[in-house]
Amino acid sequence: AHPIHVGAVDLGASSGRVMVGTIADGRIELTETRRFANGPIPLPGPGGERLYWDVLHLWDEIRQGLLAAVRDVGPLSAVGIDTWGVDYGLLGPSGLLSGQVSAYRCPRTRGVPEEVFAAIPAPEMYSVNGLQVQDFNTLFQLVAESRDGGLPRATPADGGVVSAAGAGSAQRTMLLLPDLFTYWLTGRPVAEITNASTTGLVDARERAWSAPLLERLHTELGVDLDGVLPEVVEAGTVVGPVRRDVVDVFDPDGRPTPVVAVGSHDTASAVAAVPAAGSDFAYISCGTWSLVGLELDAPVLTEASRAANFTNELGVDGTVRYLKNVMGLWVFNEAVRTWREQGLELSYRELDAAAEAADPLRTVVDINDPVFFNPGDMAARIDDFAIRTGQPRPRSVGEYVRCIDDSLALAYRRAMREASELSGKRVGVLHMVGGGISNRLLCQLAADATGLKVVAGPAEGTALGNIVVAARGAGLIEGDLTALRKLVRNSSDITEYAPDPAAAAGWDAAERQLFG
Numbered sequence: 001a002h003p004i005h006v007g008a009v010d011l012g013a014s015s016g017r018v019m020v021g022t023i024a025d026g027r028i029e030l031t032e033t034r035r036f037a038n039g040p041i042p043l044p045g046p047g048g049e050r051l052y053w054d055v056l057h058l059w060d061e062i063r064q065g066l067l068a069a070v071r072d073v074g075p076l077s078a079v080g081i082d083t084w085g086v087d088y089g090l091l092g093p094s095g096l097l098s099g100q101v102s103a104y105r106c107p108r109t110r111g112v113p114e115e116v117f118a119a120i121p122a123p124e125m126y127s128v129n130g131l132q133v134q135d136f137n138t139l140f141q142l143v144a145e146s147r148d149g150g151l152p153r154a155t156p157a158d159g160g161v162v163s164a165a166g167a168g169s170a171q172r173t174m175l176l177l178p179d180l181f182t183y184w185l186t187g188r189p190v191a192e193i194t195n196a197s198t199t200g201l202v203d204a205r206e207r208a209w210s211a212p213l214l215e216r217l218h219t220e221l222g223v224d225l226d227g228v229l230p231e232v233v234e235a236g237t238v239v240g241p242v243r244r245d246v247v248d249v250f251d252p253d254g255r256p257t258p259v260v261a262v263g264s265h266d267t268a269s270a271v272a273a274v275p276a277a278g279s280d281f282a283y284i285s286c287g288t289w290s291l292v293g294l295e296l297d298a299p300v301l302t303e304a305s306r307a308a309n310f311t312n313e314l315g316v317d318g319t320v321r322y323l324k325n326v327m328g329l330w331v332f333n334e335a336v337r338t339w340r341e342q343g344l345e346l347s348y349r350e351l352d353a354a355a356e357a358a359d360p361l362r363t364v365v366d367i368n369d370p371v372f373f374n375p376g377d378m379a380a381r382i383d384d385f386a387i388r389t390g391q392p393r394p395r396s397v398g399e400y401v402r403c404i405d406d407s408l409a410l411a412y413r414r415a416m417r418e419a420s421e422l423s424g425k426r427v428g429v430l431h432m433v434g435g436g437i438s439n440r441l442l443c444q445l446a447a448d449a450t451g452l453k454v455v456a457g458p459a460e461g462t463a464l465g466n467i468v469v470a471a472r473g474a475g476l477i478e479g480d481l482t483a484l485r486k487l488v489r490n491s492s493d494i495t496e497y498a499p500d501p502a503a504a505a506g507w508d509a510a511e512r513q514l515f516g
């Protein structure tokens with residue numbers, strides 16, 4: 001049989017890439033055809049700084065990457081796109097992008113959740129959408145957007161007439177970023193469910209927009225989303241052929257390549273690629289964020305789950321991703337960025353070696369503390385945290401990195417235990433996927449802190465999860481999630497880490513000291 005080439009566009013908050021997965025002889029070989037930097041761009045705004053994505057640049061990189069794929073590797077039999085969650089573009093009545101695309105760390109949503117919950121109580125909301133509360137959830141962004149005038153606001157008092165020009169929000173279409181790029185490629189607007197589930201507007205049980213929630217948003221907050229949200233599709237749906245006048249990408253028969261709505265939330269693609277054989281696994285998707293959790297058949301919508309801020313995001317093939325956002329390597333990346341600005345040029349390898357040599361658990365912070373959310377000097381914030389909690393400040397770059405790694409592992413330990421308790425699911429093994437697994441110390445610490453065997457790999461989990469779902473959606477391969485995972489496993493470098501039983505007491509003590 002001829003090898004099958006599948007294009008995967010995978011955009012992260014700090015970098016993007018276009019990959020080709022070549023499927024042959026029961027395994028997938030990856031070729032990267034383009035890699036580029038990404039990051040939020042600050043602009044001055046009313047009351048402070050705003051953060052935006054340069055989507056036109058991203059779009060151009062996607063086009064170049066896909067053209068390079070066909071040119072350098074071969075015709076593509078399918079294409080899938082995934083990005084981080086929650087962010088979106090709005091189309092105007094003619095289908096053109098209207099306005100800029102805000103980045104999820106933009107402070108415009110500060111205070112918005114509180115305002116929303118004053119009108120729609122948080123427990124009521126969680127019982128429907130099962131979503132963790134983060135300022136950046138699309139729902140909160142839309143409230144901020146309508147306040148800024150980007151989404152015309154309908155007040156109940158004026159009967160839904162929203163502006164002098166009469167351009168109501170009904171004339172906007174909201175497309176999450178992967179759906180926006182898919183729209184530009186195919187001309188068809190859809191909302192792929194895994195990413196739609198990060199908006200806060202989806203009924204987690206029904207896997208559809210929640211009509212009652214939309215109604216409440218309209219009547220209580222004047223945010224009218226009637227007609228704004230596109231048709232929901234499950235992951236694996238062929239959205240349509242690529243428009244060759246837009247990007248000349250074609251399959252081996254010379255026909256335009258089908259674009260498949262894959263698990264378009266990057267975390268959904270990463271979880272689809274967890275190379276688990278059984279079902280008693282937990283996972284950590286390690287990138288800018290660490291997403292820590294379990295795969296379930298049904299959402300957990302209990303009050304205890306809400307109080308612990310666990311999320312029920314939706315996965316491929318009817319699954320639920322029951323997980324917690326842990327601040328992740330963002331803190332490390334920002335620390336390194338600051339050190340480089342200060343003239344300190346150290347490679348990741350040197351930094352990891354220095355962390356490995358440092359004393360364990362000397363300084364530990366609550367890595368999920370909001371002080372670590374915004375861009376900036378992380379070492380200074382660690383110092384503040386240490387002083388505030390009566391701990392010694394790190395004395396060297398190695399000690400700072402060790403503090404970040406130890407603190408991440410401690411957060412993994414807590415999230416893992418909570419996920420298991422709240423869902424009632426027993427966990428036997430911990431899979432780690434994503435670029436962060438190149439940090440071997442972090443993998444070992446995750447094993448030690450959780451007491452679980454860690455199976456690390458693949459590093460390119462998101463791209464592989466994208467590729468297998470795209471390939472199956474286009475009818476190129478068959479099989480359930482277990483079969484797809486086997487294909488991923490056959491294609492990946494996997495490293496196992498055994499927990500060190502002697503380490504357990506130290507983690508108990510660190511947790512007690514920090515969290516009581």
Ligand code: LFR
Pocket residue numbers: 012013083084085086087104265266267287288289291325
């Ligand atoms: C990871 C991720 C997380 C989401 C955050 C913001 O890249 O998609 O799952 O909570 O980014 O979208």
